[in-house]
Amino acid sequence: MSGSRDPRSGKTYSARMTTRVSGTEGYGETAGERVKQYESLAFADVHRHVMHLFPTTPSRVVDIGAGTGRDAAGFAELGHTVTAVEPTPELRTEAQRLHPHPAITWVDDSLPDLDRVHALGECYDVVMLTAVWMHLDLGQRERAMARLVPLVRPGGLMALSLRHGPVPAGRRMFDVSAEETCALAGRHGLTVIHESKGPSQLGGPGVWWDRLAFRAQR
Ligand SMILES: C[S@@+](CC[C@H](N)C(=O)[O-])C[C@H]1O[C@@H](n2cnc3c(N)ncnc32)[C@H](O)[C@@H]1O
Numbered sequence: 001m002s003g004s005r006d007p008r009s010g011k012t013y014s015a016r017m018t019t020r021v022s023g024t025e026g027y028g029e030t031a032g033e034r035v036k037q038y039e040s041l042a043f044a045d046v047h048r049h050v051m052h053l054f055p056t057t058p059s060r061v062v063d064i065g066a067g068t069g070r071d072a073a074g075f076a077e078l079g080h081t082v083t084a085v086e087p088t089p090e091l092r093t094e095a096q097r098l099h100p101h102p103a104i105t106w107v108d109d110s111l112p113d114l115d116r117v118h119a120l121g122e123c124y125d126v127v128m129l130t131a132v133w134m135h136l137d138l139g140q141r142e143r144a145m146a147r148l149v150p151l152v153r154p155g156g157l158m159a160l161s162l163r164h165g166p167v168p169a170g171r172r173m174f175d176v177s178a179e180e181t182c183a184l185a186g187r188h189g190l191t192v193i194h195e196s197k198g199p200s201q202l203g204g205p206g207v208w209w210d211r212l213a214f215r216a217q218r
Contacts, residue, residue, distance in 0.1 A: 021087040021110040023135030026170035031090035035068050039098065041201055043074025046130065049196050050159045050213045055080070059125035062151060064111060065132030069095030069104070075126070076103040083124070085109045085117055111136055112144035114151070123153040129160035131209075134176045141176065141184065149188040152216040158190060159214075165200070165207035178210040190214035 020028065027034060044051065054075075061075045066084035068091055075082045081103050086092040087110035096106055109116035111132070127148060136144055152158055162181065167173045182192050194213035 022140070023111065023132070023172055024088045025172045026168065027088040028090040029170065031088070031094060034091060035094050035098070037202060038068045038070055041070065043071055045201065046071070047074075047159070049198070049211045050194055053157055053159070053194065053213055054078070055125050055157075060122060060153075061126040061128065062117065062122075062124045063128040063130070064114070064117075064148075065129060065135075066095065066106075067091050067131075069099040071128060071130060072104045073099035073101055075128075076101040079103075080126070083107055083117065083120070083122070085114070112140045112147060114144075114147050117151065118147070122151075123156070124151055125153055125156045127152050127156070127158040129158070131161050131163055133160050133181065134162050134164075134173050135171075136176075137174060141181075145184050145188050149190065149216070152190075154216055155218040156216045157193075157213060158185070158216070159194075160212050162210040162212070163200075163207065164209065165204065178212055181210075181212060182214075185212075185214045189217050191217070 058079045061080045062083040062085060063072050064085045066072050066086045069084060072082045072084035083105050084095065085107045086095060087108060092106055092108060107116050133141065148158065162176050162178060163173065164175060178195060191214060192212065193215045194211065196211050198209055200207035200209060
């Protein structure tokens with residue numbers, strides 16, 4: 001990827017002075033391919049390991065790193081109210097075009113701070129972090145967990161997945177273990193309620209996933 005990275009803000013400035021949020025490198029540039037890839041998966045398949053943990057009555061969901069909106073639409077179709085958070089403008093625009101559901105509100109915001117989400121003053125029954133956590137470095141993960149936990153209502157759910165394996169060209173990604181993530185969540189008062197490992201649904205060679213879910217204290 002061309003451009004220089006500001007070590008203080010973590011933002012990357014390209015030759016055309018496009019500001020990229022840390023972790024999103026490579027997404028805007030390949031948005032067309034990402035749309036085809038992410039929209040080829042079904043919400044119910046992606047989340048089959050944790051689907052039984054989702055609320056069955058209308059609830060508030062925040063999907064962070066919402067990408068093309070596949071999951072935001074999946075939750076909206078189940079009757080939930082969804083805040084979809086996506087910092088890559090190319091993906092957010094495509095997502096709004098593909099999934100114009102009235103129960104979805106799109107927010108241009110990013111981990112670790114989520115300042116715009118916090119400014120909404122809401123608590124959520126479900127916090128989704130699908131395929132996003134491994135884009136943060138250790139300091140960002142620690143900061144992000146501290147900012148996320150107050151967004152989960154007492155007794156609420158946080159679900160995340162961690163990608164392992166070869167890093168696609170141009171992306172910023174770290175090999176983050178389930179063990180580290182569970183320990184960090186535990187230090188912030190979350191209890192592990194689901195942990196599983198499995199192959200990639202998109203079939204990349206050597207790619208596999210950890211899937212984790214946590215419950216906030218009541
Ligand atoms: C692998 S994609 C997953 C998209 C979607 N959750 C899905 O499962 O299809 C990772 C997403 O995380 C977003 N992302 C990367 N860094 C981020 C950050 N610091 N804060 C929030 N989202 C970020 C990217 O823009 C991208 O949409």
